[in-house]
Amino acid sequence: MIAFILRRLLQSVIVMIAVAAVSFTLFRFVGDPINSMVGQEASIADRQALRDSLGLNDPIILQFGRFLGNALQGEFGISYRLQMPVTELILQRLPATIELALVSGLLAFVVGLALGVYTALRRRGVLSNVIMTASLIGVSLPTFLIGVLLIWVFAVELRWLPSNGRGEVVALGDWWSTGFLTHSGRLALILPAVTLGLYQMTLIMRLVRAEMLEVLRTDYIKFARARGLSARAVNFGHALKNTLVPVITITGLQLGSIIAFSIITETVFNWPGVGALFINSVRFVDVPVMAAYLMMIALIFVVINLIVDLLYYAVDPRLRVDRAGKAH
Amino acid sequence: MADPLLSVRDLVVEFPTRRGTLRALDRVSFDIMPGEVLGMVGESGAGKSITGAAIIGLIEPPGRIAAGEIRLKGERIDNLRPEALRKIRGKRIGMVFQDPLTSLNPLYTVAQQLIETIRTHIDCSEAEARKRAVALLDRVGIPAAARRIDDYPHHFSGGMRQRVVIALALCAEPELVIADEPTTALDVSVQSQIIEVLKDICAERGAAVMLITHDMGVIAETADRVAVLYAGRVAEIGPVREVITEALHPYTRGLMGSIPTLTQESDRLVQIPGAMPRLNAIPQGCAFNPRCERAFAPCFTERPELLALDGGRRVACWLHDTAKASEVPHG
Numbered sequence: 001m002i003a004f005i006l007r008r009l010l011q012s013v014i015v016m017i018a019v020a021a022v023s024f025t026l027f028r029f030v031g032d033p034i035n036s037m038v039g040q041e042a043s044i045a046d047r048q049a050l051r052d053s054l055g056l057n058d059p060i061i062l063q064f065g066r067f068l069g070n071a072l073q074g075e076f077g078i079s080y081r082l083q084m085p086v087t088e089l090i091l092q093r094l095p096a097t098i099e100l101a102l103v104s105g106l107l108a109f110v111v112g113l114a115l116g117v118y119t120a121l122r123r124r125g126v127l128s129n130v131i132m133t134a135s136l137i138g139v140s141l142p143t144f145l146i147g148v149l150l151i152w153v154f155a156v157e158l159r160w161l162p163s164n165g166r167g168e169v170v171a172l173g174d175w176w177s178t179g180f181l182t183h184s185g186r187l188a189l190i191l192p193a194v195t196l197g198l199y200q201m202t203l204i205m206r207l208v209r210a211e212m213l214e215v216l217r218t219d220y221i222k223f224a225r226a227r228g229l230s231a232r233a234v235n236f237g238h239a240l241k242n243t244l245v246p247v248i249t250i251t252g253l254q255l256g257s258i259i260a261f262s263i264i265t266e267t268v269f270n271w272p273g274v275g276a277l278f279i280n281s282v283r284f285v286d287v288p289v290m291a292a293y294l295m296m297i298a299l300i301f302v303v304i305n306l307i308v309d310l311l312y313y314a315v316d317p318r319l320r321v322d323r324a325g326k327a328h
Numbered sequence: 329m330a331d332p333l334l335s336v337r338d339l340v341v342e343f344p345t346r347r348g349t350l351r352a353l354d355r356v357s358f359d360i361m362p363g364e365v366l367g368m369v370g371e372s373g374a375g376k377s378i379t380g381a382a383i384i385g386l387i388e389p390p391g392r393i394a395a396g397e398i399r400l401k402g403e404r405i406d407n408l409r410p411e412a413l414r415k416i417r418g419k420r421i422g423m424v425f426q427d428p429l430t431s432l433n434p435l436y437t438v439a440q441q442l443i444e445t446i447r448t449h450i451d452c453s454e455a456e457a458r459k460r461a462v463a464l465l466d467r468v469g470i471p472a473a474a475r476r477i478d479d480y481p482h483h484f485s486g487g488m489r490q491r492v493v494i495a496l497a498l499c500a501e502p503e504l505v506i507a508d509e510p511t512t513a514l515d516v517s518v519q520s521q522i523i524e525v526l527k528d529i530c531a532e533r534g535a536a537v538m539l540i541t542h543d544m545g546v547i548a549e550t551a552d553r554v555a556v557l558y559a560g561r562v563a564e565i566g567p568v569r570e571v572i573t574e575a576l577h578p579y580t581r582g583l584m585g586s587i588p589t590l591t592q593e594s595d596r597l598v599q600i601p602g603a604m605p606r607l608n609a610i611p612q613g614c615a616f617n618p619r620c621e622r623a624f625a626p627c628f629t630e631r632p633e634l635l636a637l638d639g640g641r642r643v644a645c646w647l648h649d650t651a652k653a654s655e656v657p658h659g
Contacts, residue, residue: 219430226384226425227445227496228418231410237444238433317480318434 001313008309012302017068019298023291024067028060076292081284086292090274094296095176096166097266097273101259103189104197108258109251112201116208117243120216121235131205138202143261147195147268154191162188164270196265200254207250211243218242245316252308256301331402332359333536334383334504339396339406341375341382341560350607352378352391354560357634360504365527365537367551367568369544369583371604374557376540380506382406383538384421385413400504419449422497422535424526426509428489432481438465438492439477442499449500464495468525487518494526498533505530508540519543523550544587548572553640556580559604559615562634566641576643579616614646626652 034047034056042050051057055066070076076086115135119128138146155163167184169177179185215221216239224234263275270276274293281289313319341353353375360366368376381387383398385405398406405416417423425431433441442461443454450457458477465473468491481489490510497505507526511519527550530537539551547554547568555565556577564577575581585598602619611617617627624646626632632644646652 219425219427220433222386223423223425223431223493223496224433225386226417226423227448228414228416228500229445229448230414233444233448238436241435242433316435317437318482 004313005310008306012306015302016295016298019295020068020071021064023071023294024064026291026294027067027287028063071295076295077288079281079286079289081281081286081289086288089277089289090292090296091175093272093274093277095178096271097259097262097275099179100189100192100196100265100271100273101255101262104193104195105200105251105255105258107193108197108200108204108254112204113208113247115201116205117212117235117240119205120209120212123213132209135202135205138198139206143195143199143264144268146198147192147265150191150195151268161191163191164188166272192265192269192271195268196258196262200251200258203254204247204251208243208247211246212239215239215242241315245312248311248315249308252304252311253301256297256304259300260297330361332399333362333364333401334360334538335399335402336379336383337397337399339379339382339398340394341378341387341391342394343391348608351394351610352560352607353382354610355396356557356560356562357396358555358562358565360536360538362503363531363534363536364553365530365539365551367547367554368538368540368557369542369547369554370557371542373604373607375560376542376557377508378560379557380423380508380538380540384417384423384506385410386417415449418445418497418502419500420502420504422500422502422505424490424493424497424505424507424510427513428486428493429513431493432489432496434481437478437480438484442477442492442496445496446499461495461499464499465492467529468492468495468498469521470495486514487522490514490518490522491525494522494529498529498535501533502535504536504538506538506540509542510539511543511546512541519546520549544572544584556583559610560607561615561631562642562644563616564641564643564645565634566643567639570639570641576637576641576648577616577645578620578622578647582619614644622647 034050034054055063058066074087078084079086079089082089115131119125119131122128151163154161162184165188166179167186167188168182169179169185170181171177179189216235221234221239224238229238261275262271262273263279265271266273266275267279274296277289278293280286281293336359337357339353339356340351343350343352356375356379358366368379370376378387378391382393383405385408387393393406396406397404400416400420405413408416432438436444439458439461442464443457446452446457446460447454450460452460462474462477465477470476470488470491476484481492484492494510505526510526511522514522523546526537539547541547551568553566554568554571556563556571556579558579564571564575564580566576571580572584575584579600582598582600586600600619605611605615605618611628612631613629614620614623614627614632617623620627626646630646632646632649634642634644635648636642637648
């Protein structure tokens, strides 16, 4: 078990170094950072002096090492555009994105699981067919269109929900601000969460349905039925647990992409999260922010992957190799 | 004669498909006496497993019992409501499946699966169910049962898993056990052990066994009587010795002739020409007529019914119908 975690950690570190290399290349080669810092009047000598003082003439490996060292301390430099430390900028906006991602991820998982199980058990039911058809819409409509449609219906026509922003937020501790605690914050969360989670929800639902149908055909389910276990025990005890193994993996990875791809939803709803920050940074070639964002998303993916692997372990006893070794 | 434990009469199982309805079982009738081992043999697709599934009420939809009846101790069980049928499964009729590697849920320990099944059918505490489970595992021959019970299925070998499956099928003390090819997926070396365990434990509890297999050797050693199925119909039923040594139905004779023996000096095994007809192309009259060497006029027009003969034997063949057989050109 410990060897397994260590191996996974090592793999994670390698992934992070690779991503750091890409981020670093961004820094170094997308435009000349000196140009972004000094005015047009600066002389070549001035530029050279600045270049020397920033260490940009050092060997690449040394520069990369310095970049890694800084990154490890959460130091990504100053945003060209906003003239603020990048880390501070991202931390300021991270709570909005994380709250949005968690709510839509939870929504996608719970609703997707419920609908998936329902449509698998009532395979020939009318409602199942309706749900399956409707899910096609969720899979095929692009996120920004769904967002705009929801705004049009619920914000413009019905006027039930706000069309943009986070509502009122409450500060928790030093840097976390939450929208969960105010009425307007919760209302403002609904539309973006639905927009962001809809695709994942239909994906999870279809996956659960397919897995569940697969599991229901297996011999151990037949045998469980033949032993006279109740339908509930068979469907939810025996079948659902076996369905969960692949579903956990996909859901975990999806949570990563929810955070990464919240860019579109945040733009549509003018949500003050890191996605919107990233889009604006791209527009202004704000390389430090882009590099830091890249590193952050990679870190989130790596951490979620690690958690998913450990969950796998908890659900499926066949993976616990060391116990098997003892038993024989 | 005592009343049969299980009585199947004119059972018809149909599968509606886009190209018409397929009859997987066509008026199948047989009895199983209390404590008896009835072997059920036939080629793949003859309807052996469907018969087992029909009895326990687990035919995969859209398949359905279209006609006939199944009685357990005189009580009809083929038309019970799902909940009533569920209470019979496991409790009064146990079932052992073919592949022990896939019959057990991989995510639960053997103890969890046994205790859950015991407590579904028998009103007892967790601790008591566990005690019963350990005793049962011990009985089916799992060494160090008290320790091994908390292992997961993947910790056991195929033969050991089939023992666990047998324990699971028997844990609520059913009166009838349907064993659907219980040894087909196992190594030859453990096959006889598993059959032995199944036979002994059922004999000890007075449970009858319906043993579905295409292994005639297993049937010869284990069964009291044997039913031969062909294309969803019963070709012949009788005490196992007689059926093996002097089969009445030409199909049974061909089946027995295709078993190699060590004592008999022969270069070639007998083989039955052709293949079993597909369910959508069963010929008129006797289903075996295209492959039968002794087929004569009535075989192509009328389906032979199961005829009761002396010694508890039954055969569905016009050759044994005295009225028709007189028409045979040379017998």
